[in-house]
Amino acid sequence: MGSFTTATAIVLATVGAAVAKPYRIQINRKAANFTSEVGASGKVVIKNFENAQYFGEIGLGTPPQDFNVIFDTGSSNVWVPATNCTKASCFVKHKFKPSKSSTYKTDGRPFHIRYGSGPVDGFLGYDFLTVGGLKVNQTFAEITDPSGLGPAFGIGKFDGIMGMAFESISIDDIPTPFQDMVEQKIVDEPVFAFYLSSEANPPLPPKSTGELIIGGTDSAHYTGDLTYVPLTSETYWEITMDKLSIGGTTSPTTRAVLDSGTSLLAGPTADVEAIVKAIGAKPLTKGEYTVDCSKVDSLPDLEVVIGGKTYAIKAKDYVINDENTICLFGMTGIDIPAPNGPLWILGDIFIRQYYTVFDFGQKRLGFATMAP
Numbered sequence: 001m002g003s004f005t006t007a008t009a010i011v012l013a014t015v016g017a018a019v020a021k022p023y024r025i026q027i028n029r030k031a032a033n034f035t036s037e038v039g040a041s042g043k044v045v046i047k048n049f050e051n052a053q054y055f056g057e058i059g060l061g062t063p064p065q066d067f068n069v070i071f072d073t074g075s076s077n078v079w080v081p082a083t084n085c086t087k088a089s090c091f092v093k094h095k096f097k098p099s100k101s102s103t104y105k106t107d108g109r110p111f112h113i114r115y116g117s118g119p120v121d122g123f124l125g126y127d128f129l130t131v132g133g134l135k136v137n138q139t140f141a142e143i144t145d146p147s148g149l150g151p152a153f154g155i156g157k158f159d160g161i162m163g164m165a166f167e168s169i170s171i172d173d174i175p176t177p178f179q180d181m182v183e184q185k186i187v188d189e190p191v192f193a194f195y196l197s198s199e200a201n202p203p204l205p206p207k208s209t210g211e212l213i214i215g216g217t218d219s220a221h222y223t224g225d226l227t228y229v230p231l232t233s234e235t236y237w238e239i240t241m242d243k244l245s246i247g248g249t250t251s252p253t254t255r256a257v258l259d260s261g262t263s264l265l266a267g268p269t270a271d272v273e274a275i276v277k278a279i280g281a282k283p284l285t286k287g288e289y290t291v292d293c294s295k296v297d298s299l300p301d302l303e304v305v306i307g308g309k310t311y312a313i314k315a316k317d318y319v320i321n322d323e324n325t326i327c328l329f330g331m332t333g334i335d336i337p338a339p340n341g342p343l344w345i346l347g348d349i350f351i352r353q354y355y356t357v358f359d360f361g362q363k364r365l366g367f368a369t370m371a372p
């Protein structure tokens with residue numbers, strides 16, 4: 001069996017999907033006192049680990065200290081491990097060292113964020129953040145206790161998170177790096193876009209690397225025209241679907257968020273269980289399902305209809321095949337209570353098939369078929 005583990009994908013889905021607001025603390029924002037560099041757009045290489053983790057590099061401080069992070073459109077804060085994180089899961093991670101940065105400023109506030117898997121704690125600092133050749137001053141969290149992330153963090157290829165949702169769900173009302181880039185005119189266009197690579201047969205390497213464009217799009221990565229739909233909320237990147245269906249079974253839930261930090265597709269448990277039954281998937285552990293690897297080619301397409309346009313995903317693309325030994329159905333149940341839910345989370349399984357543009361300026365999402 002390859003190195004892929006179902007736990008990695010499932011827990012990452014929880015990380016990306018379940019940032020919540022009950023622990024938010026209302027504190028006035030500190031004024032920026034650094035000078036930002038102006039640019040047009042930035043390009044970040046997005047690495048792919050077995051179609052379960054997508055991550056790229058940022059730098060913090062002067063000179064920049066490098067970190068691999070998940071660029072997460074399902075949350076809004078930036079965090080990396082603190083130099084004094086002594087938890088076992090931090091041993092193999094890059095840690096931020098304030099003493100090595102000539103521009104670091106102490107913030108002094110504690111930081112607490114709760115994910116679906118549990119809490120993450122630390123404290124806030126302030127320094128330059130560099131990503132894709134762009135630089136912005138940023139308040140970020142230095143994490144001393146990531147235990148709430150469970151095993152996904154310890155075995156994951158990433159050091160931290162760079163949130164790319166909206167300030168309205170940011171802990172302590174800290175603006176996201178992209179929002180600051182737009183407001184400080186560091187980018188020409190208030191948009192960013194993801195191209196995610198695919199490993200056809202994990203653990204084989206992908207044929208090409210992924211890409212995040214900050215401040216623009218890259219037409220080389222998609223075919224045809226981009227189709228846009230308006231956001232229904234400026235919290236997560238939320239839209240309304242016409243429907244989501246598979247094998248004649250249609251989910252009654254039409255709210256959806258596009259979440260680059262979630263490995264799988266996630267939806268209300270009852271909806272997922274109905275779909276699981278329709279395609280004949282079998283329970284593996286709680287929230288995980290498998291399908292017979294020999295029958296993947298005969299499974300029906302998953303169809304997501306948005307703005308009257310059907311976005312189909314073939315079974316070979318919504319099933320994570322680990323060398324024909326275990327085939328994980330790329331869908332899990334997650335029950336998000338009102339008013340934030342119920343909803344579907346369209347994670348990397350969807351974004352991997354369709355070039356996705358996050359338009360901050362016009363508050364909309366754009367989709368196009370990924371170029372071969």
